[in-house]
Amino acid sequence: MARGQARHTRSVVEAAGAVVWRPSAHDRAEVLLVHRPKYDDWSFPKGKLLPGERAPVAAIREVAEETGIRIRLGPPLPTIRYPLTSGASKVVRYWSAVPAGGALEEADFVPNHEVDQRAWFRLTEAARQLTHARDRSLLPTLVPTPTRALVLLRHAGAIARAEWPGDDLDRPLTEDGTAQARRLVELLAAYGIGRVVSSPARRCVDTVLPYATAHGLEIELEPAFAEGVDPGLVREHGLRLLDSPEPVLLCGHRPTLPEVFGAVGVTSMPLQPAEVAVLHLSDRRSVAIERHPSGTTGNE
Numbered sequence: 001m002a003r004g005q006a007r008h009t010r011s012v013v014e015a016a017g018a019v020v021w022r023p024s025a026h027d028r029a030e031v032l033l034v035h036r037p038k039y040d041d042w043s044f045p046k047g048k049l050l051p052g053e054r055a056p057v058a059a060i061r062e063v064a065e066e067t068g069i070r071i072r073l074g075p076p077l078p079t080i081r082y083p084l085t086s087g088a089s090k091v092v093r094y095w096s097a098v099p100a101g102g103a104l105e106e107a108d109f110v111p112n113h114e115v116d117q118r119a120w121f122r123l124t125e126a127a128r129q130l131t132h133a134r135d136r137s138l139l140p141t142l143v144p145t146p147t148r149a150l151v152l153l154r155h156a157g158a159i160a161r162a163e164w165p166g167d168d169l170d171r172p173l174t175e176d177g178t179a180q181a182r183r184l185v186e187l188l189a190a191y192g193i194g195r196v197v198s199s200p201a202r203r204c205v206d207t208v209l210p211y212a213t214a215h216g217l218e219i220e221l222e223p224a225f226a227e228g229v230d231p232g233l234v235r236e237h238g239l240r241l242l243d244s245p246e247p248v249l250l251c252g253h254r255p256t257l258p259e260v261f262g263a264v265g266v267t268s269m270p271l272q273p274a275e276v277a278v279l280h281l282s283d284r285r286s287v288a289i290e291r292h293p294s295g296t297t298g299n300e
Helices: 001-010 055-067 124-128 175-189 202-214 229-241 257-263
Strands: 012-022 028-036 041-043 046-048 071-083 089-099 117-122 149-156 195-198 219-220 248-252 275-282 285-292
Touching: 012 055, 012 071, 028 055, 028 124, 046 055, 055 071, 055 089, 071 117, 071 229, 071 275, 071 285, 117 124, 149 257, 195 202, 202 219, 202 248, 229 248, 229 257, 248 257
Parallel strands: 012 089, 149 248, 195 219, 195 248
Antiparallel strands: 012 028, 012 046, 028 041, 028 117, 071 089, 149 275, 275 285
16 A cells, blocks of 8 residues: 555656746736647646756746747746646646747747647636636736846855865865756756856856856856855845846855845845755845755755
């Protein structure tokens, strides 16, 4: 009995998707739905995670594959769980999202055997068009208000202090830490990060370098976010991040990040190396928070 229950517990299909919205002149917003000929239903774009893939990355990929539209993730929406005919259960994580850069890429949709139609519906229309009650339950949770991300990142795993003979500012990442930094690229891209700020410590700079390089961004070195800086100065510069007009990433250290959390009005959360906290801001106020572990460990 217990053994069978354990097998059943493991029979979970993980998926991710997005409720993509845009402003509407006749309603609060319009949302993007897709028609799947296999099931003859209308739903939000979603799909299964690839092996080792993070849910936010899967949501971006699936929306692009099913609709031809590149998106930027906003605040997370409730997770949907439902049984499959195979006896397994499906768990779908959803985010609100908007077209990246405002581009709708109407010409990039090619009907196929998985999705043969896509269309925008006003919220009232979408409630009637959606086939499944579980999808309709997401509509009241959508807040169609623009947000931008403030991402706080603790640097990836670095060589231990006791093992590094040089200046601590020059202490590099380990091999695992370098792999963690590379794995962050797709995750950060999901939130449309357009500005990268870092402590001048090499381990911080090297953590964000793969993302900055991939997207042609300059890394802004800010000494106020280095270790050993007066907490008041850290908070002062942390507060300035709220005024960034675009999604911004800050890479810092375990001792200094709590001051940044406090400056932006959020309860501090201890981050592990390469762990990410995503604060979704409306104006200067955090309306949602999510965190994404690194999946591996490293040294401070």
